[in-house]
Amino acid sequence: MNFSEKVREVQQRTNSLLCIGLDPVLEKIPSHLQKTGDPIVEFNKFIIETTSDIVCAYKFNLAFYEAQGVSGIEALEESLESVPNEILTIGDGKRNDIGNSAERYAETLFYGFEFDAVTVNPYMGTDSVEPFIRDPEKGAFILALTSNPGARDFQKLKVGDNYLYEKVIQRAKKWNTNNNIGFVVGATQPRELASIRKRVHDMPILLPGVGAQGGDLKKSVESGCSKKRDMLLVNVGRSIIYAQNVRDTALEIHTMINTYRNEEK
Numbered sequence: 001m002n003f004s005e006k007v008r009e010v011q012q013r014t015n016s017l018l019c020i021g022l023d024p025v026l027e028k029i030p031s032h033l034q035k036t037g038d039p040i041v042e043f044n045k046f047i048i049e050t051t052s053d054i055v056c057a058y059k060f061n062l063a064f065y066e067a068q069g070v071s072g073i074e075a076l077e078e079s080l081e082s083v084p085n086e087i088l089t090i091g092d093g094k095r096n097d098i099g100n101s102a103e104r105y106a107e108t109l110f111y112g113f114e115f116d117a118v119t120v121n122p123y124m125g126t127d128s129v130e131p132f133i134r135d136p137e138k139g140a141f142i143l144a145l146t147s148n149p150g151a152r153d154f155q156k157l158k159v160g161d162n163y164l165y166e167k168v169i170q171r172a173k174k175w176n177t178n179n180n181i182g183f184v185v186g187a188t189q190p191r192e193l194a195s196i197r198k199r200v201h202d203m204p205i206l207l208p209g210v211g212a213q214g215g216d217l218k219k220s221v222e223s224g225c226s227k228k229r230d231m232l233l234v235n236v237g238r239s240i241i242y243a244q245n246v247r248d249t250a251l252e253i254h255t256m257i258n259t260y261r262n263e264e265k
């Protein structure tokens with residue numbers, strides 16, 4: 001099954017578009033878990049156990065693990081083992097380099113950590129992206145229009161009649177012969193999201209920026225889903241993982257997403 005089919009299958013089976021971002025910061029972990037031998041692992045395990053029936057994916061931002069050195073990498077490996085096999089895992093490292101080096105990044109993330117998908121920086125072009133899209137079962141979310149204010153600096157530069165991010169999307173669609181490419185589009189950009197969805201049809205879109213970054217969940221879900229009302233992975237990190245009640249908060253967001261996606265357009 002190629003990655004795109006996998007996304008559809010997992011979202012149908014779980015009836016969920018919710019992707020929880022596991023970006024743990026030691027100081028923010030509840031005090032009772034601080035006392036355990038491995039607070040990051042215990043924190044992640046707790047979140048996974050309490051939410052795995054209402055998500056389609058977990059996204060691990062590699063920076064939060066690498067910042068802890070060797071123990072962080074071990075915590076990442078151990079946390080990944082807690083994710084049920086039928087739920088997707090995304091390694092968010094926005095990697096890239098010359099082809100020869102990109103090969104090593106792809107090898108590490110796909111076959112070392114065994115992520116189902118990764119985020120990829122397209123700036124270095126075709127040969128740099130190729131190692132991430134060679135295996136049809138593994139997904140590559142290409143940075144298109146990111147959620148941060150700096151997105152306008154380069155991504156929204158005009159190149160001829162298009163914005164640079166539109167050129168990235170055009171080119172990435174040509175790369176998509178294995179049906180395993182998706183795009184990262186910020187929830188802070190709902191107007192652009194609607195036109196991106198029209199251009200990319202059923203390709204997966206990873207949507208960060210809901211919650212702490214102020215992205216609009218309703219507008220994003222309404223404009224970001226495919227015609228079949230799926231293929232959008234709504235990533236929510238801080239506002240779920242540090243909530244007073246993780247389960248209730250995740251469930252509330254999951255329910256809102258399904259309400260918005262099932263509404264008549």
Ligand code: NUP
Nearest residue numbers: 021061146147186208212213236237238
């Ligand atoms: O455009 C992007 N915006 C963004 O926030 C691309 C990303 N990969 N991210 C990541 O998504 C960000 O680094 C973090 O891991 C997550 C958003 O988390 P939160 O704002 O929901 O806590």
